[in-house]
Amino acid sequence: DIQMTQSPTSLSASLGETVSIECLPSEGISNDLAWYQQKSGKSPHLLIYATSRLKDGVPSRFSGSGSGTRYSLKISDMQPEDEGDYFCQQSYKYPLTFGSGTKLEIK
Amino acid sequence: EVHLVESGGGLVQPGRSLKLSCAASRFTFSDYYMAWVRQAPKKGLEWVAIISTSGTTTYYPDSVRGRFTISRDNAKSSLYLQMNSLKSEDTATYYCAREGPRISFDYWGQGVMVTVSS
Numbered sequence: 001d002i003q004m005t006q007s008p009t010s011l012s013a014s015l016g017e018t019v020s021i022e023c024l025p026s027e028g029i030s031n032d033l034a035w036y037q038q039k040s041g042k043s044p045h046l047l048i049y050a051t052s053r054l055k056d057g058v059p060s061r062f063s064g065s066g067s068g069t070r071y072s073l074k075i076s077d078m079q080p081e082d083e084g085d086y087f088c089q090q091s092y093k094y095p096l097t098f099g100s101g102t103k104l105e106i107k
Numbered sequence: 108e109v110h111l112v113e114s115g116g117g118l119v120q121p122g123r124s125l126k127l128s129c130a131a132s133r134f135t136f137s138d139y140y141m142a143w144v145r146q147a148p149k150k151g152l153e154w155v156a157i158i159s160t161s162g163t164t165t166y167y168p169d170s171v172r173g174r175f176t177i178s179r180d181n182a183k184s185s186l187y188l189q190m191n192s193l194k195s196e197d198t199a200t201y202y203c204a205r206e207g208p209r210i211s212f213d214y215w216g217q218g219v220m221v222t223v224s225s
Contacts, residue, residue: 001168032210034209034211034212036152036212043202043215043216043217044144044152044212044215045215046211046212046213046214049207049211049213050208050209050211053208055207055213087152089154089211089212091209091210091211095154095166096154096210097154098151098153098154099151100151
């Protein structure tokens with residue numbers, strides 16, 4: 001199985017700040033990487049697929065990058081509504097696996 | 108917008124069975140792979156099963172293979188998860204999800220809670 005090591009576990013950011021979350025697959029996943037946001041008590045929402053493709057309607061302050069065994073999600077100009085948990089997911093190989101999550105809070 | 112509504116959750120004893128349902132609407136259900144993803148309390152996400160558009164192809168992780176069965180009824184726009192031989196570690200919120208681009212999950216239901224306890 002492909003293990004997805006996600007970091008940091010948690011972080012806090014001020015409004016307007018830029019934050020980054022990293023995901024390290026245990027083997028190459030050929031850019032088959034998605035990012036999800038989950039707000040407290042709600043279901044997850046897709047933000048980005050194929051490493052860097054934004055789902056329609058997702059604000060452009062979200063961006064994704066990476067290749068091989070290193071991927072990241074960047075949130076520019078942190079907004080109050082960005083608070084929540086973030087998860088990466090690989091779809092290169094079954095079983096599909098998720099990172100352990102990053103809790104993002106407003107400082 | 109795409110609408111997914113899960114049902115069938117509840118409290119069940121270890122070793123017993125439970126069947127979850129997901130009613131889909133506002134999209135052509137038969138055009139999409141569908142999946143179940145679960146989340147144990149205060150934990151991360153775990154993919155549970157996925158099924159092809161026709162229902163002929165399914166995949167599972169080792170943790171549920173042989174105990175869980177995913178199925179669908181395209182005529183009813185419904186997805187199902189039959190869970191047998193339930194264990195305490197199956198306790199989680201179960202989400203129905205539509206497969207999006209590159210096997211991401213682009214729409215999720217609100218989730219249904221399953222508690223396995225004696």
